[in-house]
Amino acid sequence: MDFSTVELSTEDRAFRDEARRFLAEQVTDEVIRHDRETGDNFHEGVHLALGAAGYLKGEWTPEPDGGFTRVRRRIWELEKRRHHVPWVTWGTTALVARAVQAFGKPELVEDVMPKVFSGEARMCLGYTEPEGGSDIATCKTRAVRDGDQWVINGSKMFTTGAHNCQYVFLITNTDPDAPKHKSLTMFLVPLDTPGIEIQGIRTIDGDRTNIVYYSDVRVDDKYLLGEPNGGWTVLRGPLDAEHGNVAANNDGLQDPAIMAHQAGFMVDALDTAGGVVGRPGPDGTRPVDDGSVAYRLGRSIAKMEACLSTPSIFGRVAQAQTMRDIAPDVMDILGTASLLPVDTDGAVDAGKSEYIYRFAPLAGIYGGSLEVFRNMIAQHVLGLGKPNYSPPKPKAS
Helix, strand or coil, rough: CCCCCCCCCHHHHHHHEEEHHHHHHHHHHHHHHHHHHHHHCCCCCHHHHHHCCHHHHHHCHHHHHHCCHHHHHHHHHHHHCCCCCHHHHHHHHHHHHHHHHHHHHHHHHHHHHHHHHCCCCCCCEEECCCCCCCCCCCCCEEEEEEECCEEEEEEEEECHHHHHCCCCEEEEEEECCHHHHHCCCEEEEECCCEEEEEEEECCCCCCCCEEEEEEEEEEHHEEEECCCCHHHHHHHHHHHHCCCCCCCCCCCHHHHCCCCHHHHHHHHHHHHHHHCCCCCCCCCHHHHHCHHHHHHHHHHHHHHHHCCCCCCHHHHHHHHHHHHHHHHHHHHHCHHHHHHCCCCCCCCCCCCCHHHHHHHHHHHCEEECCHHHEEEHHHHHHCCCCCCCCCCCCCCC
């Protein structure tokens, strides 16, 4: 792994400085407060400003087509993290927009894509169903053709950002008698269509997600992506990107694994914990002078550094599992005041360890559960075959 420093050109330094100035102006204390209160990880004013300034189009567009260079893309990613830009809705929009561009009808692409770049059109993922778990190919939400329209009935769980989006990238079943991967059809459904109801759900870490109900929702054939029953082909690209199952650029200018931005919460919590235990108390002693404190903190930091350097799909598992492993240790090291959440008087570390303790279980679910990723590693990397979920055979008497 190459840890050398990238020397920035004068133009790239100017880009970095302008990005810092712009983000400092946009991501204010009020924006951060709004994000904590709503759990949206989205702010429309910031998003529209990013679009108006050209950052959304520059980030999304490949370099040969006029987008950011690889160096500027990395600068932009790091600056967004440093300024805590509410990002999740742009993340899903960027995934879906590629499928729209590749499989959408020309009139749909011409209508939607300019609004994606301006920030006016946002897109969420309509995958998981209340009884479906992580196997999204078991989709039961039905779409039935009726002339030049489709009628959709069903429900989707964990449609994060739906209340802030204009479209949902929706998996439907259009042939219940076909094998599950040959029965799927994808639509880009406008969320203001009659028959759609969005209900908010709060997760344990304070984020908001949604359950969305579809009752006799009628959409024009214009919104069909790809071919009927060919949805798995449309879906593969966004799924692979979300899972990190894509080839990395060999230039060292990207995270070793997907979702490293989530590991940033863990890094921040550990850095803060190190400062807390290094400060002398009223009696002049420091908590870190206790060998058990130093050992446990050092072990947590070593685990963190190892997971941050783990590449590809393996890093996705390592980061989320490490957060689960070390969060209780960090809170235990800091004592009972670490139970106090962010913005609470008396919180020993501004609530950072308490947050990662609540966030850790969800970090292992976003984009697919750790169990799913471990099965993907077993099947596609280690060649161990598909998992067998059938019930055990009764023992012979």
